[in-house]
Amino acid sequence: MEDKTLMQQLKEASAYIESKISIRPEIAIVLGSGLGDLANQITDPVRIPYREIPHFPVSTVAGHAGQLIIGKLGTRSVMCMAGRFHYYEGYSMDRLVFPIQVMRVMGIEKLILTNASGCVNKSWNAGDLMLITDHIKLCADSPMRGPNDPELGERFFDMCNVYEPAYRQIAKEEAARLGITLREGVYQYFTGPNYETPAEVRFARIAGADAVGMSTVPEAIAARHCGLKVLGISCMTNMAAGVTSAPLNHKEVLETSLKIAKQFESLIKSIIERL
Numbered sequence: 001m002e003d004k005t006l007m008q009q010l011k012e013a014s015a016y017i018e019s020k021i022s023i024r025p026e027i028a029i030v031l032g033s034g035l036g037d038l039a040n041q042i043t044d045p046v047r048i049p050y051r052e053i054p055h056f057p058v059s060t061v062a063g064h065a066g067q068l069i070i071g072k073l074g075t076r077s078v079m080c081m082a083g084r085f086h087y088y089e090g091y092s093m094d095r096l097v098f099p100i101q102v103m104r105v106m107g108i109e110k111l112i113l114t115n116a117s118g119c120v121n122k123s124w125n126a127g128d129l130m131l132i133t134d135h136i137k138l139c140a141d142s143p144m145r146g147p148n149d150p151e152l153g154e155r156f157f158d159m160c161n162v163y164e165p166a167y168r169q170i171a172k173e174e175a176a177r178l179g180i181t182l183r184e185g186v187y188q189y190f191t192g193p194n195y196e197t198p199a200e201v202r203f204a205r206i207a208g209a210d211a212v213g214m215s216t217v218p219e220a221i222a223a224r225h226c227g228l229k230v231l232g233i234s235c236m237t238n239m240a241a242g243v244t245s246a247p248l249n250h251k252e253v254l255e256t257s258l259k260i261a262k263q264f265e266s267l268i269k270s271i272i273e274r275l
């Protein structure tokens with residue numbers, strides 16, 4: 001454990017990032033597995049590898065580049081995280097949400113979280129995009145466990161409408177305009193790195209989940225805690241375990257997310273123009 005307080009660490013990380021850029025990003029975007037190409041469409045990009053940023057964790061998964069990319073996407077100033085941190089990599093929950101809290105300290109108020117997930121809803125298909133309306137997390141750990149810094153947020157905080165209704169409305173309108181099918185549903189968090197068992201997927205369905213995945217929820221909790229508004233979009237890359245008889249693998253996840261990448265990118269780009 002470092003001697004510096006969380007707030008000191010956040011301020012150092014944020015000051016470092018700000019020293020490298022001349023714009024003020026308004027919107028942060030976290031890119032999920034295989035969805036990283038959006039970052040290549042940022043104009044006048046400044047790329048900052050995570051390893052250069054004081055106190056930042058460093059990502060280890062194949063398909064996750066591990067850098068901040070700051071610049072313009074269309075008319076908006078954005079900060080993209082190409083590569084995110086997962087609990088299964090060994091980070092504690094509070095460490096893996098550090099970048100979200102850095103965003104807050106930098107004055108960013110809008111956050112788009114994206115991910116790849118397994119489709120639990122039997123009426124939908126692999127390759128469908130889902131607007132996250134709410135989430136379920138049954139794992140006991142929380143990114144906000146431990147001492148609370150009231151400068152960031154309250155000790156006990158509300159979790160209604162974490163996924164901002166106004167942003168959801170914009171996402172639906174833009175999807176309709178672009179002719180993209182956008183499902184709406186509940187994302188259930190599992191810690192991974194193993195995929196779920198078929199019994200766990202049946203349980204998730206009974207619990208009310210439409211998709212299962214290993215990210216996003218810790219970040220959404222931290223974002224709510226420190227007051228960021230969140231939009232969550234999931235690319236359901238595969239039918240969840242047991243929905244079909246096919247075994248799951250990461251290659252399939254990456255292949256499907258690449259197939260859907262173009263649709264996903266045009267949707268995100270038109271959404272951010274209206275956020």
Ligand code: HPA
Nearest residue numbers: 116117118212213214240
């Ligand atoms: N389960 C959990 N995480 C995932 C899946 C899945 O089926 N697909 C992509 N990420």
